Amino acid sequence: MAVLEGLKPEKVFHFFEKLCEIPHGSTHMKEISDYLVSFAKERNLKYYQDESYNVVIYKDATAGYEDAPITILQGHCDMVAEKTPDSDHDFMKDGLKLQIEGDYITADGTTLGGDDGIAVAYMLAVLDDDTLKHSALECVITTDEEIGLLGAKALDTSVLKGTHMINMDSEEEGYLWISCAGGLSGTSRIPVEYQEMEGVVTEVLIDGLNGGHSGAEIDKNRANANKLMGLFLYELGQKIGYSIKDLSGGTKDNAITRSCKAAIVTDAEDVEEVKAVAEKLQAELRAEYAGSDEGITISVTPGKEETVEALSLVSKEKVVFYLVHVPFGIEKMSGEIEGLVETSSNLGILKLGKDALYSTSSVRSSVGSAKEHLSAKLQYLTEFLGGSYEEQGDYPAWEYKKDSQMRDLMVDVYEELFGEKPAVKAIHAGLECGLFYDKIEGLDCVSFGPTMIDIHTTEEKLSIPSTKKMWKYLVRTLEKMNTIQ
Numbered sequence: 001m002a003v004l005e006g007l008k009p010e011k012v013f014h015f016f017e018k019l020c021e022i023p024h025g026s027t028h029m030k031e032i033s034d035y036l037v038s039f040a041k042e043r044n045l046k047y048y049q050d051e052s053y054n055v056v057i058y059k060d061a062t063a064g065y066e067d068a069p070i071t072i073l074q075g076h077c078d079m080v081a082e083k084t085p086d087s088d089h090d091f092m093k094d095g096l097k098l099q100i101e102g103d104y105i106t107a108d109g110t111t112l113g114g115d116d117g118i119a120v121a122y123m124l125a126v127l128d129d130d131t132l133k134h135s136a137l138e139c140v141i142t143t144d145e146e147i148g149l150l151g152a153k154a155l156d157t158s159v160l161k162g163t164h165m166i167n168m169d170s171e172e173e174g175y176l177w178i179s180c181a182g183g184l185s186g187t188s189r190i191p192v193e194y195q196e197m198e199g200v201v202t203e204v205l206i207d208g209l210n211g212g213h214s215g216a217e218i219d220k221n222r223a224n225a226n227k228l229m230g231l232f233l234y235e236l237g238q239k240i241g242y243s244i245k246d247l248s249g250g251t252k253d254n255a256i257t258r259s260c261k262a263a264i265v266t267d268a269e270d271v272e273e274v275k276a277v278a279e280k281l282q283a284e285l286r287a288e289y290a291g292s293d294e295g296i297t298i299s300v301t302p303g304k305e306e307t308v309e310a311l312s313l314v315s316k317e318k319v320v321f322y323l324v325h326v327p328f329g330i331e332k333m334s335g336e337i338e339g340l341v342e343t344s345s346n347l348g349i350l351k352l353g354k355d356a357l358y359s360t361s362s363v364r365s366s367v368g369s370a371k372e373h374l375s376a377k378l379q380y381l382t383e384f385l386g387g388s389y390e391e392q393g394d395y396p397a398w399e400y401k402k403d404s405q406m407r408d409l410m411v412d413v414y415e416e417l418f419g420e421k422p423a424v425k426a427i428h429a430g431l432e433c434g435l436f437y438d439k440i441e442g443l444d445c446v447s448f449g450p451t452m453i454d455i456h457t458t459e460e461k462l463s464i465p466s467t468k469k470m471w472k473y474l475v476r477t478l479e480k481m482n483t484i485q
Contacts, residue, residue: 003017012122014125015125019113023095024113026144029053029077032077033055036055036077037049039127054140054141055141058136058137065481069135070161071134071137071138072138073137073139073166074119074140074141074436075140075169076145082110083458084109086109087109096108096110119167119169123141142432152432165406165444166406167433167447169432170447171216176410178401179399179427180426180430180431181427182398183363183365185361187389188358189389190318190356191386191387192311192318197309199267200265201305201308202265204262204264204278205299207259208295209258211257211456211457213456215430216428216455218344218346219428220292222292225260227347232281235281236264242316244311252456257348271302311352318386326345328346340428343364343365343374345363348362368397395430395435398433398445405444410422410448413477417476448470
């Protein structure tokens with residue numbers, strides 16, 4: 001029996017559950033893309049599928065809406081694939097195990113992919129329902145958004161005729177997003193050397209952090225486990241001599257890192273000092289992050305004395321120096337829009353390999369030059385330590401449009417339905433709207449969505465009441481598209 005069976009509107013939750021049955025972590029897009037094509041074929045709807053597995057499904061205008069502007073509905077079908085340490089879920093072959101907890105839908109031991117599966121479910125529900133009133137529709141479902149908006153970058157927008165777009169990749173009911181940051185991923189490679197060392201191999205785990213989206217939640221004063229590990233290693237170096245055997249933290253550059261693990265090599269008599277440094281720093285960090293990340297834990301697990309390959313003294317110092325100095329968090333607040341983060345960075349991925357330390361940071365800014373300057377800072381730090389730096393996934397900001405018919409219409413519809421105006425805001429997170437805005441001349445775009453909590457984490461929740469409410473909002477907005485000239 002379907003977990004979401006009986007929830008209304010039935011089609012929205014039916015299609016969301018169908019999507020969750022198909023593995024669709026970023027880079028594994030073919031199966032879900034082919035499902036979308038099958039959906040279109042079964043309903044005799046025109047469709048387009050490209051080599052990046054983006055899919056566009058078209059539907060004709062209903063009677064009386066032939067002269068209304070073509071409406072682009074848009075969202076992405078990939079999800080951030082994260083799981084709890086004890087989960088045996090295989091994102092390559094397993095569907096998600098959905099659960100209902102009160103007013104929320106969650107997944108057992110994994111991310112839910114409400115970001116942005118609910119947008120796809122909304123589109124499929126619209127396409128499946130011939131009783132709805134709407135202008136001609138172009139439903140654009142992109143791939144690999146979570147790893148650099150790659151699908152939207154690759155999409156040939158000449159297959160689209162619409163100039164009015166509703167993006168549904170937002171996570172706060174009551175907000176209309178009308179501008180977003182641009183971004184890129186900066187990857188550093190810092191060469192290291194190993195030498196044979198004898199000592200006690202001790203595992204240090206920094207865990208218990210809240211994590212979250214590196215754009216939307218970068219202003220929540222949440223800690224980054226990779227940066228905290230750098231602080232721990234620095235503090236430890238003030239007390240004892242040691243080396244690093246292993247180091248890793250995070251798997252996604254756009255998620256604030258919740259956990260980081262290191263294996264260090266010390267003399268047997270220094271193990272108690274390692275524990276003491278961890279205990280002291282844990283207490284200090286819980287106080288520093290009170291109210292936002294006070295669950296921080298630093299656990300120390302001593303192993304046996306053995307001879308292993310660990311970083312040379314110079315390489316260890318380079319690694320610690322990098323972790324202490326690499327930027328994380330808010331770099332600058334906007335001087336024009338009150339409360340908006342303008343520029344930020346997140347050290348999301350850290351891995352010590354056989355020949356180098358590899359790290360990837362997500363760099364965001366609503367100002368193009370500020371994004372470039374922060375990336376240059378990462379490059380300078382990396383090259384100062386003898387490493388190399390590469391930018392990937394660069395995407396533009398979505399600029400504020402002073403005169404917007406879509407924004408005005410969606411504000412009016414929201415007030416008509418719910419008796420209050422929505423908040424109209426810019427967002428620090430990256431949205432595909434920037435790429436479409438860059439590619440489609442004169443594009444008029446608004447982004448909205450139902451409430452989701454802790455996206456990109458295993459605590460991700462999708463609000464059932466909000467999903468219903470925003471479906472009603474979407475349907476009514478489509479009905480009103482014929483009022484736009």
